[in-house]
Amino acid sequence: MATHETDLPGVGTKHSIDIGKDEQLVVVHHRVGHWELARVDTEGRTTPFVMLQAKEATELGRILSRGEIPQEDPRKRMLFEEFGIEWVQLEPESPLVGQTLQESGIRVRTGASVIAVLRPEGSIPSPAPDTRFAAGDTLVLIGHPDQVERFLSAFTNLSSNT
Amino acid sequence: MEGHLFQFAVLLGVLGFAAVVSIALRLPVVPLYIGAGVFLGGFLEPNDLIRFLGSLGVVFLLFSLGLEFSQESVARDPKRFLRAGSIDFLFNFPIGLFVGRAFGWSWTESFCLAGVLYMSSSAVVSKCIVDFGRATRPETETILSIMVFEDLVIAVYLALLNALIVGGSDLTAAGVGLQVFKAGTFVLLLILLARRFQAPFERLISHRSEEAFTLVLFAFVLLIASSAIAAGLSEAVGAFLAGLVIGSTRLKERAASTLLPFQTLFAALFFVSFGMGLELRSMIAVLAPAILLVAIGFGSKVAGGFFAARSSGHPPYQAAVVGLSLVPKGEFSILIAALASSVAQPGSDLEALTALYVFALSIIGPIGMREADRLWALIVPARSKPS
Numbered sequence: 283m284a285t286h287e288t289d290l291p292g293v294g295t296k297h298s299i300d301i302g303k304d305e306q307l308v309v310v311h312h313r314v315g316h317w318e319l320a321r322v323d324t325e326g327r328t329t330p331f332v333m334l335q336a337k338e339a340t341e342l343g344r345i346l347s348r349g350e351i352p353q354e355d356p357r358k359r360m361l362f363e364e365f366g367i368e369w370v371q372l373e374p375e376s377p378l379v380g381q382t383l384q385e386s387g388i389r390v391r392t393g394a395s396v397i398a399v400l401r402p403e404g405s406i407p408s409p410a411p412d413t414r415f416a417a418g419d420t421l422v423l424i425g426h427p428d429q430v431e432r433f434l435s436a437f438t439n440l441s442s443n444t
Numbered sequence: 445m446e447g448h449l450f451q452f453a454v455l456l457g458v459l460g461f462a463a464v465v466s467i468a469l470r471l472p473v474v475p476l477y478i479g480a481g482v483f484l485g486g487f488l489e490p491n492d493l494i495r496f497l498g499s500l501g502v503v504f505l506l507f508s509l510g511l512e513f514s515q516e517s518v519a520r521d522p523k524r525f526l527r528a529g530s531i532d533f534l535f536n537f538p539i540g541l542f543v544g545r546a547f548g549w550s551w552t553e554s555f556c557l558a559g560v561l562y563m564s565s566s567a568v569v570s571k572c573i574v575d576f577g578r579a580t581r582p583e584t585e586t587i588l589s590i591m592v593f594e595d596l597v598i599a600v601y602l603a604l605l606n607a608l609i610v611g612g613s614d615l616t617a618a619g620v621g622l623q624v625f626k627a628g629t630f631v632l633l634l635i636l637l638a639r640r641f642q643a644p645f646e647r648l649i650s651h652r653s654e655e656a657f658t659l660v661l662f663a664f665v666l667l668i669a670s671s672a673i674a675a676g677l678s679e680a681v682g683a684f685l686a687g688l689v690i691g692s693t694r695l696k697e698r699a700a701s702t703l704l705p706f707q708t709l710f711a712a713l714f715f716v717s718f719g720m721g722l723e724l725r726s727m728i729a730v731l732a733p734a735i736l737l738v739a740i741g742f743g744s745k746v747a748g749g750f751f752a753a754r755s756s757g758h759p760p761y762q763a764a765v766v767g768l769s770l771v772p773k774g775e776f777s778i779l780i781a782a783l784a785s786s787v788a789q790p791g792s793d794l795e796a797l798t799a800l801y802v803f804a805l806s807i808i809g810p811i812g813m814r815e816a817d818r819l820w821a822l823i824v825p826a827r828s829k830p831s
Binding site for chain 1: 512513514516517520566569570573574577579580581582583584585588589591592758759761762
């Protein structure tokens with residue numbers, strides 16, 4: 283299966299996917315954010331399908347990619363311009379397990395801050411200094427990439443790939 | 445001060461009205477701005493302030509052209525790109541030179557007319573493609589890549605036109621050579637500087653504050669535009685190059701959205717002040733040659749586009765659509781006519797002719813694009829039914 287991406291200057295970007303032997307699915311991402319879908323045969327006959335708003339296209343993408351989403355990652359992130367928010371799940375062997383937030387010294391040692399602890403029985407936003415970590419907790423950290431990196435290497439066996 | 449403010453208020457009010465009318469009638473906005481200018485010209489004199497702001501509009505138009513320049517369209521298939529673009533050029537540029545000479549005009553004026561006939565409006569063409577739902581069609585990429593070729597030609601053309609205007613009638617081959625050399629050195633220097641200092645440059649200009657970013661960006665654009673004048677090029681060419689430099693950085697999108705409101709305002713002032721310089725009487729006087737020009741321009745654009753598309757491997761029906769899609773004229777023809785006003789001989793009426801030409805083709809062009817299927821059915825009756 284071949285896919286092509288072409289620039290449409292002033293309009294947007296065109297993606298085409300070969301379907302079978304003699305048809306193409308053409309998807310144009312307009313600069314204003316809309317997505318237009320059409321079928322084109324070898325002679326260039328075009329059958330327009332639909333024009334989707336950005337939100338609708340995201341929903342369609344979510345439905346189509348279901349079942350192909352990879353196994354939940356132990357590490358999720360949300361990057362802003364200069365810093366990020368990271369979700370990190372604690373392994374049982376993490377040195378943090380059993381420690382309180384204050385004892386761990388995460389802030390002092392790495393610079394990153396814990397803004398929430400997520401656990402199935404009830405999450406703790408803005409955890410107090412005496413919050414005690416347990417295996418399986420997901421820590422939500424905020425910090426510069428190097429601060430988060432310091433956290434990862436000090437307290438987990440996850441290594442950053444950025 | 446009060447008088448200025450009031451004049452401005454009237455001007456912008458009329459322009460705003462023209463924009464509303466253009467949306468309601470689904471017409472391109474540029475001819476309506478010029479029409480508004482012709483109307484206002486009856487009782488308002490364009491002052492230096494409006495002319496200056498209008499010339500900023502030209503700088504921003506060309507900056508935006510450079511910013512949006514699609515290198516991918518060139519790199520995708522350079523041979524096809526050059527072949528299609530050259531066919532369009534050969535069909536439409538020399539004919540303008542020929543017609544200008546036949547009118548008894550000077551070479552410089554004929555060179556201007558050739559530009560007016562050749563340059564299509566990328567703004568109108570891409571808007572029509574979106575509005576008529578043609579973005580997914582196979583011939584659309586060919587239409588747009590021909591437009592990209594035209595954009596490149598515009599930059600070179602404006603540099604040469606400037607040389608002709610500055611050099612006047614006693615321009616020699618050595619003079620042109622020097623001009624090309626100076627332009628080449630300027631472009632090369634700019635590219636080298638941009639390569640070498642890209643990272644610090646991006647940091648300098650990409651301030652987080654929108655305020656600082658806007659000011660530094662415009663300072664940069666105007667600096668390059670004014671140094672282009674010093675290098676013997678025109679400010680428009682400098683602005684185009686500045687656009688290319690910024691367009692190859694990560695700041696492209698941000699610069700485009702910062703620029704848009706300013707470009708809208710200043711370009712509108714440029715078109716309206718062009719219109720204010722025209723007289724209805726002189727336009728009526730050139731009606732007959734204008735109709736001739738429209739017929740020639742329409743025919744050569746459709747033919748050029750048709751053969752350009754055939755050379756890119758499109759079947760006849762798609763090639764005809766490409767030809768019809770290249771017809772709309774707009775901002776660049778007007779820009780050339782405005783520059784030409786300084787060299788035009790009295791009585792050549794290039795400005796009035798161009799205004800009428802752009803009026804006609806910016807309205808006929810989109811209609812031709814919309815009705816392409818029906819027109820094709822008239823020419824090739826029910827033999828093979830196109831989509």
